[in-house]
Amino acid sequence: MADVVSLKADGAPSPLIVEAADGILRLTLNSPPANALSIAMMETLKAEILRAGADKAVRVIILAARGKVFCAGHDLKEMTAHRADADRGKAFFEKTFALCAELMLTITHCPKPVIAEIEGLATAAGCQLVATCDLAICTDAATFCTPGVNIGLFCSTPMVAVSRAAHRKQAMEMLLTGETIDASNAKDFGLVNRIVPKEYLRQVVDKYAAVIASKSPLTLKIGKEAFYRQIDMPLEEAYAYSGRVMTENMLARDAEEGIAAFLGKRHPEWTGE
Structure with missing residues (x-):
């Protein structure tokens, strides 16, 4: 696939790398090391998925990420900075969680299948992102968690997607303990479809995407x-x-x-x- 967009108009790095070929659109989170769901990341990702949903040339969407972390969830530094606001950040927190819900619903309502390609850690809203995608394929070194309970912030919005993808008691286990699970447990829980060696991850995901793209x-x-x-x-x-x-x-x-x-x-x- 040829790189289509990796820079903004002002020359700054884009939160996403956008590649397209043969009916497959690959969106790669491009803010390592955390690939956090900042406001900019969520707005950009939502806009690209909406555009792809209306683009007849796109048959399948792949969500991937650069670096060792697939997605670390919301940008806690960005959110914490707004505690200095007059309302202690209430308006910004509402905006963040509402935008996140819009992003997840955009993925669900998108008429094109969305495949998550996970290498590394998917935590909190990053785990929510994986659970929201239609299919998820990860490496054998990938890990997953909803660790909000460890910092006094229950993963209530990630819970919506995780509880619909994973079995109920396994979802509660993740949410109540905040512990990290490995790829094997994630598959057993129902969060991912397949586990593949790191060196074959993109090849396998591309193959799945190509098979799906060949359908009506x-x-x-x-x-x-x-x-x-x-x-x-x-x-x-x-x-x-x-x-x-x-x-x-x-x-x-x-x-x-x-x-x-x-x-x-x-x-x-x-x-x-």
Whole structure:
């Protein structure tokens, strides 16, 4: 992939390195060593995902990071600086957590699948970011934690994503102890899909992305939206809803083409309609 954007217009380093090729958009957090979710990082990441969601050329999004830490969560130095404000930082804290929620919802609502590529530590809101992505692939040296309880700040917003990705008791274990878990436990907990050796991480993630990018973009959009909508519905309601979704999907040109290609033993030609 060719590097598309790594500098801002003023020549300063961008919080993100943006690469695109063959329908795959790679967004690399570019603020080592912590790759913290500062206001600038969250605004930039949200804007790129929104843009990618509307870009027909993008089929899949990968979130990666430079350095030994995938993401250390919110920028505590940035937040602490606002304790000197007249309101002791209340307005800035509200802004930070609201923007973080907007970012996570932008990932969930994005019509394109989002894959997290994790090398190193994902902690607090960084762990939330991993849990929010549709798929997560990490190295065998990756680690994860929600350590807010250790500093008197329960990881309440990371809890929203982690409790929906991990099994309930494992999520509570992470939240109550603040302890770091390794890649193997993260997979057992349900936070990541696969663990691969460091030297093969990008290769494996790119392969997954390429496989997904080869599917009908309309079908991926329909399926991702339906997955997140039905998952918290009562069983009967989920079946009724998914039945309506499949009916509409069957009427799409891509479904007609895909089924005809399968029956005709040929490769489908997707139009996204």
